[in-house]
Amino acid sequence: MAKVKKSICKWKKEKFKERFSELKKSMKSPKFICSKCGRAAVEKGYLCKPEEL
Numbered sequence: 001m002a003k004v005k006k007s008i009c010k011w012k013k014e015k016f017k018e019r020f021s022e023l024k025k026s027m028k029s030p031k032f033i034c035s036k037c038g039r040a041a042v043e044k045g046y047l048c049k050p051e052e053l
């Protein structure tokens with residue numbers, strides 16, 4: 001079972017470094033953007049206020 005993803009909006013700098021390769025994959029073709037933080041991701045589960053692109 002896949003572990004629950006925490007929204008990248010809440011990630012700290014260190015976390016980004018740690019999960020960079022995973023993040024790169026999710027940023028390749030973003031389908032959602034966070035209307036609150038401006039971050040983009042392929043799954044809306046990564047964002048706190050996802051909006052479809």
Ligand SMILES: [Zn+2]
Nearest residue numbers: 009034037048
């Ligand atoms: Zn957000």
